[in-house]
Amino acid sequence: MKAPGFSRKTLCIPYAVFLIFFVVIPMCVILFYAFTDSEMHFSFSNFLRFFSDPTKLSTIVYSIVISLITTVICLVIAYPVALILARSKLKKKFIILMLFVLPMWINFVLRINAIREFFNLLSQADALSWLETANIFKTVVGMVYDFLPFMILPLYTTMLKIDDSLYEASADLGANSFTTFFRITLPLSMPGIMSGVTMVFLPSMTNYVVSDMLGNAKVTIIGKFISDYFGNDWHMGSMIALVLLIVVFVSTWLTGGFHSEENVRGANL
Amino acid sequence: MKKKRIFAVALAGAMLLPTLAMLSGCGGEEVVTLRVYNWEEYIDEGGEQTFIFGELHELDEDGKPIKDENGNHIHIESDIVDDDYKAWYEEAMGHPLSEEGPRILDDFCEWYERTHHQKIRVEYSTFGTNEDMYNEIVLGNEYDLLCPSDYMIMKLAAEGRLERYDESFFDPSIPENYYVRNVSPFIAEKFETNAGLDVRKDPEGENIYWKDFAAGYMWGTTGFVYNPAALEAAGISEEELGSLGWDVFTDKRFRGKITAKDNVRDTYFAALGVTFQDDLLALDRTGADYITDLTAIFNATDDATIDVVEPTLMKIKENIYSFETDTGKSDMVQGKIWLNYAWSGDAVYALDLAESGKSEDGEDEQTAYLNYFVPEAGSNLFFDGWVMPKGANKEAAQAFVNFMSMPQNAMRNSYYIGYTSVIAGETDDGDPAMLTYADYLYGEEEDEENFYDLSYFFGAEDGTYGIYADEEQRTKRQLFAQFPTPEVIARSAVMDYYDEEASMRINELWSRVKAESLEPWTIVVIVVAVVGIVGAVLLIKFGNKIDFFRTRPKKGYEKVKEERA
Numbered sequence: 162m163k164a165p166g167f168s169r170k171t172l173c174i175p176y177a178v179f180l181i182f183f184v185v186i187p188m189c190v191i192l193f194y195a196f197t198d199s200e201m202h203f204s205f206s207n208f209l210r211f212f213s214d215p216t217k218l219s220t221i222v223y224s225i226v227i228s229l230i231t232t233v234i235c236l237v238i239a240y241p242v243a244l245i246l247a248r249s250k251l252k253k254k255f256i257i258l259m260l261f262v263l264p265m266w267i268n269f270v271l272r273i274n275a276i277r278e279f280f281n282l283l284s285q286a287d288a289l290s291w292l293e294t295a296n297i298f299k300t301v302v303g304m305v306y307d308f309l310p311f312m313i314l315p316l317y318t319t320m321l322k323i324d325d326s327l328y329e330a331s332a333d334l335g336a337n338s339f340t341t342f343f344r345i346t347l348p349l350s351m352p353g354i355m356s357g358v359t360m361v362f363l364p365s366m367t368n369y370v371v372s373d374m375l376g377n378a379k380v381t382i383i384g385k386f387i388s389d390y391f392g393n394d395w396h397m398g399s400m401i402a403l404v405l406l407i408v409v410f411v412s413t414w415l416t417g418g419f420h421s422e423e424n425v426r427g428a429n430l
Numbered sequence: 431m432k433k434k435r436i437f438a439v440a441l442a443g444a445m446l447l448p449t450l451a452m453l454s455g456c457g458g459e460e461v462v463t464l465r466v467y468n469w470e471e472y473i474d475e476g477g478e479q480t481f482i483f484g485e486l487h488e489l490d491e492d493g494k495p496i497k498d499e500n501g502n503h504i505h506i507e508s509d510i511v512d513d514d515y516k517a518w519y520e521e522a523m524g525h526p527l528s529e530e531g532p533r534i535l536d537d538f539c540e541w542y543e544r545t546h547h548q549k550i551r552v553e554y555s556t557f558g559t560n561e562d563m564y565n566e567i568v569l570g571n572e573y574d575l576l577c578p579s580d581y582m583i584m585k586l587a588a589e590g591r592l593e594r595y596d597e598s599f600f601d602p603s604i605p606e607n608y609y610v611r612n613v614s615p616f617i618a619e620k621f622e623t624n625a626g627l628d629v630r631k632d633p634e635g636e637n638i639y640w641k642d643f644a645a646g647y648m649w650g651t652t653g654f655v656y657n658p659a660a661l662e663a664a665g666i667s668e669e670e671l672g673s674l675g676w677d678v679f680t681d682k683r684f685r686g687k688i689t690a691k692d693n694v695r696d697t698y699f700a701a702l703g704v705t706f707q708d709d710l711l712a713l714d715r716t717g718a719d720y721i722t723d724l725t726a727i728f729n730a731t732d733d734a735t736i737d738v739v740e741p742t743l744m745k746i747k748e749n750i751y752s753f754e755t756d757t758g759k760s761d762m763v764q765g766k767i768w769l770n771y772a773w774s775g776d777a778v779y780a781l782d783l784a785e786s787g788k789s790e791d792g793e794d795e796q797t798a799y800l801n802y803f804v805p806e807a808g809s810n811l812f813f814d815g816w817v818m819p820k821g822a823n824k825e826a827a828q829a830f831v832n833f834m835s836m837p838q839n840a841m842r843n844s845y846y847i848g849y850t851s852v853i854a855g856e857t858d859d860g861d862p863a864m865l866t867y868a869d870y871l872y873g874e875e876e877d878e879e880n881f882y883d884l885s886y887f888f889g890a891e892d893g894t895y896g897i898y899a900d901e902e903q904r905t906k907r908q909l910f911a912q913f914p915t916p917e918v919i920a921r922s923a924v925m926d927y928y929d930e931e932a933s934m935r936i937n938e939l940w941s942r943v944k945a946e947s948l949e950p951w952t953i954v955v956i957v958v959a960v961v962g963i964v965g966a967v968l969l970i971k972f973g974n975k976i977d978f979f980r981t982r983p984k985k986g987y988e989k990v991k992e993e994r995a
Contacts, residue, residue, distance in 0.1 A: 199930065216941055219948040222956050281766065293751070293766070294686050377752030378692045381944040389944070392561035393937050415967045 191406075194399035207400035217386070217401065221408070224383040227297070227372075228365040231304040235361050236354065238305070239312035243353075244346065247320035258317065265310045273374050276303055280375070296376040303375040304365045311364075312357040319353030320346070355416040363409050461549045464826040467563060467573040469814070470556040472648070474534040474839075474846040534842055538833045542826070545606055550826060558755075559693065567591060567819055574822040575830055580625065580813045581695075581927040583644045588927075590633035592643045593818040599645075599828050609645050609835035612863075614854035615889025617646045620813065625924040626721055627729075644815030645831045646852030648844070650774035651811055651914050651922055652696065653804035654678065655758075655781070660687075660768045668801075668906075675711075675805035676703035678769055680745045688769040689761065690746055692753035694940040695925065697746070698739065699810055700771060702728055705742045710807035721920070724808050728923035731932035736939055743943045753944075759783060763798050773812070774911045775849030777802045781908050782848065801906040804918050811922035813852070837863030850912045854888050862888050862895065869897040872909040882909065886916045 198204040211217050242261065246254050264272060280299055284292040292299065323346065331341045367384030378385075383405055390398030535552045542550045557563040560582040567576070567586070578586065586592050598604065602611050621641040629637050658668060664683060671678065678684055679700060690697045703710070706727050713723050751767050752758075758770040759780040772780065784798040816831045818824055833839060840853035841863070855863030865884065874880060876898040883896040903909040914922075928936060948956075 214938075215950075215953075216938075216945045216947065219953055220941075220945040222953055223946045223948060225960065226956060281764070373692075374757075378754065378944075379747065379750075379752060381946060386941060386945070389941065390937070392559065392565075393933055411964075415964060415971075 191399045191402055194395050195403045197396060199396065207396050210397065211400050211404060220381060220383055220386055221404065223381075224366045225408070227301065227304070227380075227382060228362050230301055231308065231365045232358055232362045234301065234305050235309055235312040236357065239309060239316055239357065240350075240354075243313050243316035243320055244350075247317055247323075258313075261313050262310050264306075269307060270370060272307070273303055273371055276306060277374050296379045300372045300376040300380045303371040304368065307368070307371060308361040308365060311360040315356040315360065316350060316353040319350050319356075323349045359413060359416050362412065366405070366408075461551045462823065462826055463551050463553055464575065464823060464830060465553045465555075465573040466575045466577075466830065467555055467557060467566070468577045470558055472556070472577065472814075472843075472847055472849075473554075474842040534834075534839060537839075538830060541833055542829055546825075546829065552830075560695075572821060573819055574824075575827040576817050576819060577647055577814050578817060579925075580640075580815075581925045583640055583815055583817055584624070584627070584630065584638065585927040586817060586819070587632055587638045587640075587643045588630045591819055593820055593822055593824055594642045595645065595818075596824060596828065599832075606829065606832055608832045608837075612835050612837055612840070612853045612855055613646060614852055614864075614887050616854075616887050617649060617813070617852040619889075620924075621646060621815070625811070625813070626725055627924055627926050640813075640815065644817045645835075646813055646815045647834070648775065648847075648849040649811070649813045649852055650850055650911075651804050651918060652699075652771065652773050652809050653777065653802055653911070655762055655770040655772045655777045655800050655802050657762065657765065657768045657798060658801055659799060660765060664768070672803060672806060675807050676700065676707045679704050679771075680742070680749055682749070684769060685749050686751045687767050688750050688771070689752050689754050689758045689767055690750050690771050692755050694936060696771070696810075697743070697753070698936060698940070699728060699925065701739045701742045701746060702730065702735075703805060703807060703809070704746065705739050707805075707807045715921070721923075724921065725923040725926075728808065728810070729926045731928055731936060733935070736935060740939055740942065743939070747943055762800055765798055772802075773849075774802070774914070775847060777848075777911045778908050779848035781911070801902075802908075802911040803906055804914065804922070806921075808921040808923060809918075811919060811924050813924070814849075815852075837867075840864070841867050844912075848912075857888055857890070857895075864888075865895050865897065868909065868913060872899045872903045873897045874900050874903075880904070882913075883916075884913055886919070887913060 283289045369385035372380040372382050387401050600610050761767045762770045762780050763784045781800050784800045818827045837855045840851035844851040880898045881896050882899045882904045885892050885894045888895045
């Protein structure tokens with residue numbers, strides 16, 4: 162007889178229950194709504210309506226573009242920071258890291274409100290009055306501000322793992338810093354880049370609180386669209402959510418999100 | 431319809447879930463629970479803003495004014511909660527004033543226990559839009575009392591989701607029936623006739639009259655809050671503003687200085703006003719069909735109308751500063767925008783807020799001076815009412831409605847949120863309570879021409895009831911916003927609900943308006959770019975598995991291979 166006690170399987174039960182109730186079932190509901198009409202009959206009409214409507218397609222494209230811009234800016238800002246932090250011999254570098262991560266501890270709607278007021282203040286100056294109507298600019302700045310820590314952290318943790326002896330070897334073999342960067346730092350920090358990109362690109366497609374508050378609700382990204390449709394037409398809303406899910410799936414796959422090797426997802430977030 | 435300030439928690443947390451705010455809990459055994467689902471910030475929540483109705487005049491327990499021996503109302507001059515007030519409150523309400531100040535839901539629990547000999551607990555939760563509330567109901571969430579707007583009342587009733595009010599609710603001889611005795615005859619008439627909209631049928635084939643399903647709570651108009659000083663600086667006089675009417679939405683001089691609502695119902699309504707302003711002005715105002723024609727124009731949802739409204743909506747989007755639901759008020763007060771399309775209650779709130787600044791020595795100092803106007807061509811008249819969904823605890827729900835209809839409670843709510851209560855007060859004993867309230871807030875010394883006639887609201891002959899107020903209050907300030915003139919009401923249409931097919935078309939229209947319509951070539955360029963990136967990534971990932979891309983061995987090697995073979 163087996164001794165009573167916890168096996169690995171029993172330890173999985175809480176998570177399995179969570180998964181079923183908050184992931185699998187909602188997913189099925191979305192699928193169900195996406196492929197039914199208002200009489201709850203099976204129908205492809207939402208599918209056809211979505212792909213024959215230029216508005217919806219351009220909103221998807223528009224969201225992707227805004228997310229791409231956000232991601233690139235985040236990467237450009239975060240990479241040097243993470244590199245400097247990881248390579249520096251500073252004893253108190255965690256303080257600098259903390260400065261970047263600290264905003265994450267404050268409620269994000271409060272931060273966005275604060276940045277809105279900050280822009281208000283700036284736009285009082287004559288030279289900056291264009292800020293008042295620069296909705297896309299403000300949205301992107303808000304997104305970058307919001308997601309920057311999600312880019313820095315995975316980059317930082319991957320770079321920490323790079324063995325110092327590799328740099329020494331590289332210097333020994335006569336490589337200049339330029340070559341070292343392209344032959345050692347960049348390839349080895351690739352998992353961190355991928356992880357950071359995924360963590361910034363995907364949420365920024367749907368984070369419509371930023372676009373509503375900083376873009377004066379004149380910038381409509383796909384998340385806002387879904388929310389609007391869920392006010393009146395759950396079927397269309399579900400279809401848009403489904404399409405977004407596919408976009409997310411494809412981009413995760415492309416950035417290597419489904420690899421099982423430990424190293425690929427460099428972040429310990 | 432009247433979504434006020436959105437707070438952080440509501441946004442960041444559960445987007446689709448209502449924010450459950452357990453505002454009240456009067457514990458005990460055998461407690462009845464009353465589940466009330468109301469608009470956000472649509473009830474007196476106590477605290478500093480609470481209107482101390484003792485300020486106005488003393489009311490006895492039935493809400494009737496107490497008068498001194500000369501027949502004058504007894505005023506309490508102090509506006510602070512002192513010991514006198516506490517004593518008075520305890521006597522009037524039958525329980526002591528709580529630390530947080532008078533909280534209306536606590537007061538209801540106490541009152542219910544005293545009158546119904548039954549303990550009650552109120553589960554109070556709030557919603558942000560009529561549509562959110564509707565979804566909650568359809569999903570099967572159970573409530574005893576809801577507070578939807580006019581068109582949503584009609585929709586819920588037509589779908590057979592509502593209980594009818596009891597006959598006894600309308601019996602004025604029952605002492606606890608405060609609603610039927612105090613409701614404004616003007617509102618009661620609107621609820622009996624569905625404010626002139628078509629009478630629809632419920633699933634059992636019976637005619638729907640709002641009166642059977644709903645008891646009024648708040649009402650008002652929509653119009654524009656404007657900043658006269660800023661407009662003057664831009665060379666636009668108030669007369670010109672009045673003559674522009676709805677065209678302010680598309681007038682280039684207001685570019686980036688005006689806001690619209692971030693919901694399809696109100697902004698579509700406004701766009702109809704802009705598009706058909708000339709037709710609306712051309713209607714014969716003395717004709718018998720005037721209000722029918724007006725309502726038809728403001729409720730048009732046919733394809734031809736949508737086709738002409740769409741370019742207008744695009745122009746509006748181009749011209750406005752933002753689509754907003756709650757930021758308009760602060761933007762107005764800060765002077766960022768000149769015009770804010772607003773519900774009258776929010777307008778009152780914004781006007782008050784603009785004036786509430788205090789200088790360091792405690793003197794009142796005006797930070798901005800705002801006014802309110804309703805377009806000459808016509809606007810929207812709205813009502814929010816209490817309805818009971820199927821399966822509600824009708825007894826407790828109706829008691830709640832009656833409690834909120836006690837004049838002093840109507841005043842407290844109205845004072846707190848800025849909207850106008852449907853309650854007028856009884857007229858058989860001198861001035862109705864709400865008239866005294868309006869007089870307290872806006873009244874001035876009587877002179878020859880400053881009479882503001884409110885008789886329509888109290889269901890009396892012209893000239894019977896009114897207050898003396900200065901010209902600004904009568905034409906463009908809080909008094910005018912809270913109690914519009916009969917002329918404004920005569921040119922205001924009530925919103926009907928869209929049937930399912932129209933609703934779908936208008937939502938599509940709204941998504942076209944809100945979305946960024948990219949030029950086809952831009953889409954092509956972007957799609958090509960994205961496909962390019964995807965392709966490049968795929969190539970890097972799988973390139974070495976495809977023979978074509980595999981690094982070719984040097985020719986010499988191939989020769990050796992052949993030779994060996």
